[in-house]
Amino acid sequence: MKVGFVGVGKLGKDAAEVMAEHYDVIGYDIAGVYTTITMADTLRQACEDRDIIFVALPTPHHPDYDGRYPTSHLPPKDFDYRILTSAISAIDKFVDSSTLIVLISTVLPGTVRREIAPLIKNGRFIYNPYLISQGSVKH
Incomplete structure (x- = not known):
């Protein structure tokens, strides 16, 4: 199986x-990352001819909600999904109906239905958030 990872943070x-221990994995990240997997130079290279593409991108919170101060008195503010929606739209241009796009970033299900899933026109889409403690994937 050929696997792509968009977001290698x-x-x-x-x-x-x-996954690269058992599958052909290629990654893409706009930031320079040190990793043992093969990294693509472009998003297209990471997505074309892949059976499955995992998307692990940030959904940053508003700066007022970083945990430094109480927020109960502030109006609710959603996370910023622009990085994710932009990437999903771009990924979908490089895939076909045989490609499975799997969103593993933590996003509320309603947001996925409303803002992410409608962006997928060519590939197939699954939302499967990885609810793990960072650094606990490897043993």
């Missing part, structure tokens, strides 16, 4: 490295 790196 805190979540994606360990998951990609473990």
Whole structure:
């Protein structure tokens, strides 16, 4: 099986490295990352001819909600999904109906239904958040 990873950071790196022990894995990340997997130079290279693409991208919170101060008095603010929605739209351009796009970033299910799933026109989509403690993928 040919696997792509878009986002090889805190979540994606360990998951990609473990999968690479058994599968053909290629990763892509806009930041320079040290990893043992093969890294693509472009998003297209990481997505084309892959059976499955795991997406592990950040959904940053508003700076006022970083945990330094109480927030109960502040109005609710959603996470910023622009990085994720932009990447999902781009990934979908490089795949066909045989490609499975798996979102492993933690996003609320309603947000996935409303904002992410409608962006998939060519590939197939699964939402499977990895609810793990960072650094616990490898033993």
